[in-house]
Amino acid sequence: MEVKGINEDQPRFPNQRPIDNMSCQDWPEPIVRVQSLSESGSTDIPDRYVKPPAERPVLPNSRINGDDEKINIPIINLAGLDGGDENARREILGQISAACREWGFFQVVNHGVRHELMDDARENWRQFFHSPMEVKQAYGNSPKTYEGYGSRLGVEKGAILDWSDYYFLHYRPSSLKDFNKWPATPASCREVIDEYCKELVRLSGRLMKVLSINLGISEDRLQNAFGGENIGARLRVNFYPKWPRADLTLGLSAHSGPGGLTLLLPDHQVTGFQVRKGDNWITVKPAKHAFIVNIGDQIQVLSNANYKSVEHRVAVNSANERVSLAFFYNPKSDIPIEPVKELVTEESPSLYPPMTFDEYRLFIRTRGPKGKSQVESMKSPR
Numbered sequence: 281m282e283v284k285g286i287n288e289d290q291p292r293f294p295n296q297r298p299i300d301n302m303s304c305q306d307w308p309e310p311i312v313r314v315q316s317l318s319e320s321g322s323t324d325i326p327d328r329y330v331k332p333p334a335e336r337p338v339l340p341n342s343r344i345n346g347d348d349e350k351i352n353i354p355i356i357n358l359a360g361l362d363g364g365d366e367n368a369r370r371e372i373l374g375q376i377s378a379a380c381r382e383w384g385f386f387q388v389v390n391h392g393v394r395h396e397l398m399d400d401a402r403e404n405w406r407q408f409f410h411s412p413m414e415v416k417q418a419y420g421n422s423p424k425t426y427e428g429y430g431s432r433l434g435v436e437k438g439a440i441l442d443w444s445d446y447y448f449l450h451y452r453p454s455s456l457k458d459f460n461k462w463p464a465t466p467a468s469c470r471e472v473i474d475e476y477c478k479e480l481v482r483l484s485g486r487l488m489k490v491l492s493i494n495l496g497i498s499e500d501r502l503q504n505a506f507g508g509e510n511i512g513a514r515l516r517v518n519f520y521p522k523w524p525r526a527d528l529t530l531g532l533s534a535h536s537g538p539g540g541l542t543l544l545l546p547d548h549q550v551t552g553f554q555v556r557k558g559d560n561w562i563t564v565k566p567a568k569h570a571f572i573v574n575i576g577d578q579i580q581v582l583s584n585a586n587y588k589s590v591e592h593r594v595a596v597n598s599a600n601e602r603v604s605l606a607f608f609y610n611p612k613s614d615i616p617i618e619p620v621k622e623l624v625t626e627e628s629p630s631l632y633p634p635m636t637f638d639e640y641r642l643f644i645r646t647r648g649p650k651g652k653s654q655v656e657s658m659k660s661p662r
């Protein structure tokens with residue numbers, strides 16, 4: 281997809297200041313790899329990564345087992361979801377419904393994805409990030425599509441940046457899937473990631489049915505609104521190098537998922553993923569071999585805000601690197617997304633105008649992660 285410039289006469293997000301003279305074709309400043317800064321051994325944190333005091337994180341304990349915080353997002357066992365026991369199925373649907381409404385997040389275990397595949401996928405990517413810099417640079421990305429090896433989100437000149445490098449790749453639609461843009465190192469990477477993404481498309485489809493049923497609409501309604509079989513699917517692998525002054529920065533700034541569903545495979549050893557709950561940030565304690573499921577903005581829109589996307593962010597660890605795999609299950613990018621008709625009534629009028637995902641994601645591609653400002657700015661007054 282070509283990202284168009286955003287100097288349009290009528291900005292689509294009325295509460296947002298336009299960015300002038302920005303074409304989104306290239307980065308506004310030379311790219312610095314965060315991993316190289318971390319490995320340089322310097323203890324000074326460059327100003328570019330120092331967040332304003334109000335945005336700095338409350339740091340979790342570094343190792344999962346040492347974290348004594350009791351609160352966690354719900355952990356839901358999917359074992360009985362398709363097993364034929366109607367009571368068990370209803371119980372799981374109820375747990376997912378409550379988690380979507382109260383948290384916008386939940387973890388799933390017994391989800392059907394092989395544990396070895398999950399471990400393999402994470403380790404392949406860890407090895408990729410530990411490859412020589414020239415290997416990684418061969419995949420260096422641009423803001424035009426973001427595919428490849430990158431170190432910033434957004435193209436605002438002089439922006440305060442996040443303390444992470446990442447890799448973005450397309451899995452769906454098939455026309456955008458290009459093995460040449462996936463790492464060839466380590467040797468098993470492409471094959472493992474291909475199988476991993478296939479499994480996650482399947483799991484996402486199961487979860488989409490559950491969300492539809494829980495909204496009281498037909499089980500294939502959300503999937504059809506996403507374009508049926510023609511969904512989009514992308515993987516972003518995040519690498520958060522360690523940094524002694526983790527208290528001053530963020531690995532990923534607060535944002536809500538701009539797409540549909542996110543299935544996150546967190547680091548199994550290092551915490552850092554935080555979810556907003558009211559005025560607090562809760563550090564997620566990942567269950568073993570669980571995926572963290574997150575409702576994105578497109579589902580907030582389709583559900584007419586019955587479900588809400590929730591802000592999340594990542595704290596850096598001062599002693600350990602952290603690797604996570606975020607799989608984004610998105611609507612077909614060129615169809616209008618708006619509240620499904622069954623959820624629009626006289627008492628609950630439509631809250632959002634139709635917008636394609638191609639248009640919607642221009643915001644994060646140009647401005648970077650900015651809390652929930654985008655989806656909030658779209659809302660029409662009731």
Ligand SMILES: O=C(O)CCC(=O)C(=O)O
Binds near residue numbers: 518553593
């Ligand atoms: O690294 C994490 O745990 C979260 C990543 C995330 O939220 C994202 O990639 O959008």
